[in-house]
Amino acid sequence: MTRVPTMSTHEQRVLDAIDPAWALDRLVELIGIPSITGSAAESDAQHRLAGYFDPLGLDTNLWAIDLLEAKSHPDFPGLEAPRTEAWGLVGTTGGDDGPTLILNGHIDVVPPGDPSLWSGEPFRPRVDGDVVHGRGACDMKAGVAAALTAAKAVRDSGLHLAGKLSLQSVVGEEDGGLGAWATLRRGHHGDAAVILEPTSGTVHTANAGALTFRIEVTGRAAHGATRELGVSAFESFWPIHLALRELETERNADTDVRLRGHALPYALSIGTVHSGDWPSSVPDRLVADGRYGVAIGEPSAAARKVLEDRVVEACANDPWLADHPATVTWSGGQFGSGTLPPGHPLLGWVQAAAADIRGSTPPEAAAAYGSDLRLYAAEDIPTVHFGPGDVRLAHSPREQVRVSDLLDTARAVALLIVRTCGVR
Numbered sequence: 001m002t003r004v005p006t007m008s009t010h011e012q013r014v015l016d017a018i019d020p021a022w023a024l025d026r027l028v029e030l031i032g033i034p035s036i037t038g039s040a041a042e043s044d045a046q047h048r049l050a051g052y053f054d055p056l057g058l059d060t061n062l063w064a065i066d067l068l069e070a071k072s073h074p075d076f077p078g079l080e081a082p083r084t085e086a087w088g089l090v091g092t093t094g095g096d097d098g099p100t101l102i103l104n105g106h107i108d109v110v111p112p113g114d115p116s117l118w119s120g121e122p123f124r125p126r127v128d129g130d131v132v133h134g135r136g137a138c139d140m141k142a143g144v145a146a147a148l149t150a151a152k153a154v155r156d157s158g159l160h161l162a163g164k165l166s167l168q169s170v171v172g173e174e175d176g177g178l179g180a181w182a183t184l185r186r187g188h189h190g191d192a193a194v195i196l197e198p199t200s201g202t203v204h205t206a207n208a209g210a211l212t213f214r215i216e217v218t219g220r221a222a223h224g225a226t227r228e229l230g231v232s233a234f235e236s237f238w239p240i241h242l243a244l245r246e247l248e249t250e251r252n253a254d255t256d257v258r259l260r261g262h263a264l265p266y267a268l269s270i271g272t273v274h275s276g277d278w279p280s281s282v283p284d285r286l287v288a289d290g291r292y293g294v295a296i297g298e299p300s301a302a303a304r305k306v307l308e309d310r311v312v313e314a315c316a317n318d319p320w321l322a323d324h325p326a327t328v329t330w331s332g333g334q335f336g337s338g339t340l341p342p343g344h345p346l347l348g349w350v351q352a353a354a355a356d357i358r359g360s361t362p363p364e365a366a367a368a369y370g371s372d373l374r375l376y377a378a379e380d381i382p383t384v385h386f387g388p389g390d391v392r393l394a395h396s397p398r399e400q401v402r403v404s405d406l407l408d409t410a411r412a413v414a415l416l417i418v419r420t421c422g423v424r
Contacts, residue, residue, distance in 0.1 A: 005356035010159055010423050014414045017153040020407055024127070026052070027145040027406060030107075031125035031134040037108040037174045038081035045107045046087040049169050052148060057155045058091030058167060065171075065182045077375070080175040080212065080332035088179060089169040090188045093151070098163025098422040100190035102381070103151075103413065104180065104372060105144035106173030109136040110395050117397040133400045138389025142401040142409075143196025144169060146388055149410035154417055163421035166190055173372055176333035180372035184379050192346045192420065193376045194413065198389030198401070201358075202365035203350050205384050206258055206339035208265055209294025210370035211303065212332030214287060215240060215311065218324050221284035230282030231320050234275045237286050240326055243314035244268055244290075247307065256296045258366035265368040266293030268307075289332075296366060300336045335370020338377035346382045353415040354386070357408050367391070386412075 007015065035045040046062065053060040065086040070076055094100075112122035112135045120126050125134035132142075147167055154161065166188060170179025197204070217237045222230025248268035259265035270290040276283030294303045308328050315321035340347060347364060355361040367373070367385055376383040388405040 007356070010418055011415055013157040014153050014159060014418050015411055017156040018149060018407065018411055018414065019152060019156070022152065023145055023149040023406060023410055024132070024403055026148055027132060027137075027142055028125045028127065030141040030144060031132070031136050032123060034123040035107050035109055035136070036111050037172060038079075038083035042108050042171050043085055043087050046089045046169060046171065049107065049144070050089055053091035053167070056091070056148070056151050058093050058151065061088070061090045063088050063186070065178070070178065070182060075181075077178060077181050078176040078212070078332055078334040079172060079178055083172075086171050086178055086182070088183050088186060090183060091151075091167040092164055093155075094161030094164040094421055095424060096164065097424065098161070099192065099420055100164040100166055101417060101420045102166045102168055102190040102193035102376070103147040104168045104170065104193055104195045104376070105140055105147055106170045106179065106372065107141070107144060108171050108174050109139065110174050113397065122397075130403050131400050132403060135399055137399050138198040138401040139391065139394035139399065140197050140387060140389070142389050142406045143198070143387035146406055146410040146413055147196055150414040150417060153410070153414045159418065160424045161417070161421040162424045164190070165417055165421055170372065177335065177372050177375050180375045184375060189379060190381055193381050193383040194350065194416065195371065195373055195383060195385050196387030196409065196413070197367065197371060197385040198387050198391045198394060199365070199385050200390045201362050203347060203354070203362050203384050203386050204365055204367045204373070205347055206256065206296045206366040207337060207371045207373045207385070208259070208296055208366065208368050209298070209300060209303065209337040209374065210333065210335040211292045211294060211300060211330060212289065212334065213292055213307065214289050214329045214331060215326050217286040217321075217326045219282065219284045219286070222282040224280035224282060227282050230284070233283045233286035236318070236320055237288060239318050239321070240311055240314045241270065243310050244307075247310045251293070251295065256366055258296070258364060259368055262368045266295055267368070268292050293368070294335070294337050296337045296339055298337060300334065304330060333370065336374045338374025338383070340377070340382055340384055344382045346384055349416060349420060350384055350386050350412075353412040353419065356415060357412045
């Protein structure tokens with residue numbers, strides 16, 4: 001059924017203040033910054049965003065994150081990309097007479113991969129009609145641009161918020177969540193949060209987890225001409241790999257209903273394999289790094305034990321591995337799962353705002369990937385994903401976002417700000 005919205009005077013004022021050209025300019029500018037996780041450009045992007053915050057009337061907090069102190073903390077979420085610096089950025093506006101709404105976006109992007117697979121240069125954004133192409137277009141610089149555009153509309157409308165709006169731009173989301181973790185530790189909390197990840201016209205009320213693991217297998221070296229005298233670590237890894245594929249099938253047999261449509265919402269994959277150091281030698285060591293999906297509501301420690309036990313079982317059933325068992329370690333990004341408390345009204349608030357812009361209510365869903373949602377949820381901050389773009393295009397050479405989706409999201413978020421924070 002098509003929804004016919006009835007806007008209050010304040011709501012109509014903020015919608016009338018949305019600036020489409022400014023929104024597109026900000027998105028194009030942000031895509032042009034190659035802010036790969038851990039790079040100097042990631043820090044440059046944070047400083048560029050801080051320059052946007054002041055003209056929007058935001059009280060800006062830009063700070064250098066103490067990496068040495070962060071890494072020593074027992075709750076540090078991990079990282080995979082090398083880095084020498086990290087910056088936090090929060091902009092706030094409004095009063096203390098209402099709730100605080102957090103809008104979160106990560107400014108870091110993954111590397112573009114083989115440039116020959118792109119139809120253009122990854123960090124030279126291309127606007128083709130209603131579509132913007134480039135690395136970070138949907139994951140998630142369009143979400144950041146939508147939040148900025150909504151905040152600008154509130155300022156340009158002349159409305160004064162009763163509660164507080166908190167724009168939080170974070171780094172390191174792609175490899176563990178360093179930025180959001182540090183932002184929360186700095187005391188930037190709120191009553192509700194929206195993370196503007198690409199949600200393909202849905203509202204995510206949960207995210208599955210994703211844990212990075214390493215498996216190391218020991219073999220016995222020998223000359224390739226007498227390979228029967230050695231034991232290939234590469235071949236010894238095969239029964240472990242088969243056991244993990246079987247484990248993946250079992251863990252995806254019964255999943256959360258919000259993950260419908262995902263064939264493997266709790267995917268288990270081997271991302272890199274390194275074995276051997278000479279073509280004519282039997283490899284005596286293999287190192288495999290992978291990604292392991294955590295079920296919604298499953299403690300990360302329990303998920304780790306399940307995988308570790310399966311590797312132990314696979315080794316026990318192999319003549320070589322029984323005496324030379326593989327080892328499993330956990331490093332890099334450690335994304336637990338997270339969920340909005342059942343029945344919390346934030347879902348309805350976001351759905352209503354989106355429906356008033358798009359004419360239909362977006363369905364509830366969940367993310368099959370790790371995200372910063374679990375960090376906010378762990379701090380008892382009700383959190384959802386809602387943002388422009390299709391996550392199936394993220395991390396790919398086809399990454400893109402529709403300008404109309406960017407603007408619809410900005411309008412819905414502007415409504416949400418006025419309705420959640422209230423107006424003085």
